[in-house]
Amino acid sequence: MSQVKDRFLGSGASRPILLRVGARKLLTRGVLHLVLIGILVVMVFPFYWLLATSLKASGQLFLYPPRIIPNPLDFRNYSDLFSLVPMGTFLFNSFKIASFLVIGVCLSSSLAAFAFARMRFRGSKALFALLLATLMIPGQVTIIPTFLIMHVLGLIDNDAALIVPGWFGTPFAVFLLRQYYRTIPSDLMDSAKIDGSGFLRIYWSIFLPLGMPALATVAVFTFLWSWNGLFGPLIFLNSVRNMTVTLGLTFLFGRNGSMGVGWGIIMAGALLGVVPMVVLFLFAQKYFVQGLAKTGLKG
Amino acid sequence: MRPRHGATLRGLRRQEELTAWLFVAPVALGILIWQVYPVLYSLYVSFTAWNFVSAPRWTGLQNYTQLFASDQFFSAALRNSAVYAVGTVVPTVVLGVLFAVILNSRIRGRAIYRTLYFLPNVTPIVSIAIVWAWMYDSNFGILNFLLKLIGIAGPRWLGSSDWAMTSLIIMDVWHGLGFSIILLLAGLQSIGAEYYEAATIDGADAFEQFWHVTLPLLSPMTFLVLILALINAFQVFDSPYVLTQGGPANATLTLVLYLYNQGFADLHMGLASAVAYCLFVIILVLTGLSFYLQKLWVFYEEGQ
Numbered sequence: 001m002s003q004v005k006d007r008f009l010g011s012g013a014s015r016p017i018l019l020r021v022g023a024r025k026l027l028t029r030g031v032l033h034l035v036l037i038g039i040l041v042v043m044v045f046p047f048y049w050l051l052a053t054s055l056k057a058s059g060q061l062f063l064y065p066p067r068i069i070p071n072p073l074d075f076r077n078y079s080d081l082f083s084l085v086p087m088g089t090f091l092f093n094s095f096k097i098a099s100f101l102v103i104g105v106c107l108s109s110s111l112a113a114f115a116f117a118r119m120r121f122r123g124s125k126a127l128f129a130l131l132l133a134t135l136m137i138p139g140q141v142t143i144i145p146t147f148l149i150m151h152v153l154g155l156i157d158n159d160a161a162l163i164v165p166g167w168f169g170t171p172f173a174v175f176l177l178r179q180y181y182r183t184i185p186s187d188l189m190d191s192a193k194i195d196g197s198g199f200l201r202i203y204w205s206i207f208l209p210l211g212m213p214a215l216a217t218v219a220v221f222t223f224l225w226s227w228n229g230l231f232g233p234l235i236f237l238n239s240v241r242n243m244t245v246t247l248g249l250t251f252l253f254g255r256n257g258s259m260g261v262g263w264g265i266i267m268a269g270a271l272l273g274v275v276p277m278v279v280l281f282l283f284a285q286k287y288f289v290q291g292l293a294k295t296g297l298k299g
Numbered sequence: 300m301r302p303r304h305g306a307t308l309r310g311l312r313r314q315e316e317l318t319a320w321l322f323v324a325p326v327a328l329g330i331l332i333w334q335v336y337p338v339l340y341s342l343y344v345s346f347t348a349w350n351f352v353s354a355p356r357w358t359g360l361q362n363y364t365q366l367f368a369s370d371q372f373f374s375a376a377l378r379n380s381a382v383y384a385v386g387t388v389v390p391t392v393v394l395g396v397l398f399a400v401i402l403n404s405r406i407r408g409r410a411i412y413r414t415l416y417f418l419p420n421v422t423p424i425v426s427i428a429i430v431w432a433w434m435y436d437s438n439f440g441i442l443n444f445l446l447k448l449i450g451i452a453g454p455r456w457l458g459s460s461d462w463a464m465t466s467l468i469i470m471d472v473w474h475g476l477g478f479s480i481i482l483l484l485a486g487l488q489s490i491g492a493e494y495y496e497a498a499t500i501d502g503a504d505a506f507e508q509f510w511h512v513t514l515p516l517l518s519p520m521t522f523l524v525l526i527l528a529l530i531n532a533f534q535v536f537d538s539p540y541v542l543t544q545g546g547p548a549n550a551t552l553t554l555v556l557y558l559y560n561q562g563f564a565d566l567h568m569g570l571a572s573a574v575a576y577c578l579f580v581i582i583l584v585l586t587g588l589s590f591y592l593q594k595l596w597v598f599y600e601e602g603q
């Protein structure tokens with residue numbers, strides 16, 4: 001505090017030096033902000049361009065120089081998009097798959113994570129080690145046999161093919177939740193035991209609610225990966241009415257994108273694919289940062 | 300804790316054990332069904348010829364010899380994936396450290412910068428690829444317009460076999476950078492202030508502090524970012540699939556794209572499985588190598 005005071009009031013002798021230091025600090029600050037804003041423009045501009053292009057009439061797309069701000073705003077791309085492809089169905093499918101996946105992953109993973117964190121059973125260490133080892137397996141290595149399993153189960157072109165595996169939990173979720181459950185004090189569990197609560201009850205009424213931050217992280221990431229994924233939908237889904245947003249857009253882009261006629265329409269679709277994730281991210285930001293910082297894991 | 304009447308301690312243990320296995324049963328079954336079985340089965344398939352319709356036919360090492368001896372697409376895919384990996388990992392790590400350090404200074408609006416830098420990472424590559432394809436358009440794209448303003452005739456980006464891979468790399472670095480920044484920021488914030496105080500007392504200037512304090516103490520997190528970026532790079536699929544379909548002239552044909560084409564477009568499941576196993580081995584070897592080499596440059600504080 002006194003330093004701050006000195007800087008502004010300063011005794012006569014030291015004032016010039018302090019002023020110089022202050023000016024230098026201000027300059028570095030300014031340069032820093034300039035750099036940060038420069039990076040910011042690069043990071044955000046493509047999103048702006050996505051939005052702007054989706055609001056341009058087709059005649060405005062090929063102007064030179066490019067029109068940075070669409071004028072007039074034209075929403076026809078959006079109505080054209082919905083009449084060209086069942087965009088509403090795509091959005092619904094993506095929501096449905098991601099939601100059912102989240103429920104399954106959260107339930108199975110948290111139950112197992114609780115057992116790994118707080119229960120004693122033979123084989124627990126070996127099983128957990130196996131689980132960690134599977135984190136090393138790239139999804140591409142398992143995809144062909146998984147396709148075979150789904151084929152045998154009759155789940156090709158059925159969104160269940162993307163949901164069912166999640167109901168067995170995911171290694172990432174089990175790991176993250178187990179780490180969190182181990183930080184919950186064990187005397188809570190001991191006193192519940194003395195009160196005669198069974199393990200299921202302890203899980204349901206202590207660990208599940210107290211572990212909500214970690215569970216939210218798992219839910220948010222599961223939803224995001226499901227929504228953004230292309231490889232799974234591309235392999236398991238065929239018919240247009242079953243497509244997710246990413247698959248539908250790929251399909252639409254392959255048909256129209258390069259011919260130049262569909263840029264505005266395809267941008268409208270791409271924007272609708274982005275908006276839900278941006279909203280999710282802005283609302284659930286702390287769970288993203290928490291989850292990343294704590295585990296450093298990505299699917 | 301004393302056992303209740305009628306229940307011995309051993310009985311309770313047994314009950315706990317049974318309950319626990321019930322709780323982990325879905326996950327344990329899941330590991331067997333979705334990981335262990337597929338990993339083994341695809342290893343078997345990689346030694347067969349299999350079109351998915353009739354039964355797999357054992358062909359021994361034929362898929363592998365074909366890949367390494369005569370398959371020009373596979374060697375292109377290997378080369379492209381290696382170029383892509385170097386091209387994305389180096390900027391992701393270097394720019395990640397640089398931006399994280401800048402962002403870690405006490406500056407107004409830090410949270411906003413951090414949020415917006417991370418934004419690309421949460422959005423689907425498919426959408427991102429679509430807008431970048433438009434920006435890369437050689438005639439009407441904004442990139443070549445900006446280049447022209449400063450007197451450079453822009454390349455044909457995705458349409459040119461010389462530039463297509465670079466275009467993918469630029470876009471994917473842009474998409475993934477926020478992820479590294481968040482991790483590295485967490486790493487920076489865990490460095491104790493006492494190190495900087497000691498360095499200041501020793502008369503170290505800002506650059507010396509960065510070089511002798513920040514970089515070594517951040518190195519474990521830098522290492523993690525490097526490993527994750529490396530693993531992700533070899534698994535890239537979405538961006539080449541959407542943007543270029545591997546073209547032009549196979550310039551962006553990556554390993555996973557080749558795997559997909561062989562397995563799911565041409566139904567060469569055996570060859571595709573062999574590609575998958577090559578990918579698996581490459582990732583394992585590179586990860587192992589990185590762990591082995593880390594002692595050269597990764598610095599762990601005592602007690603860590």
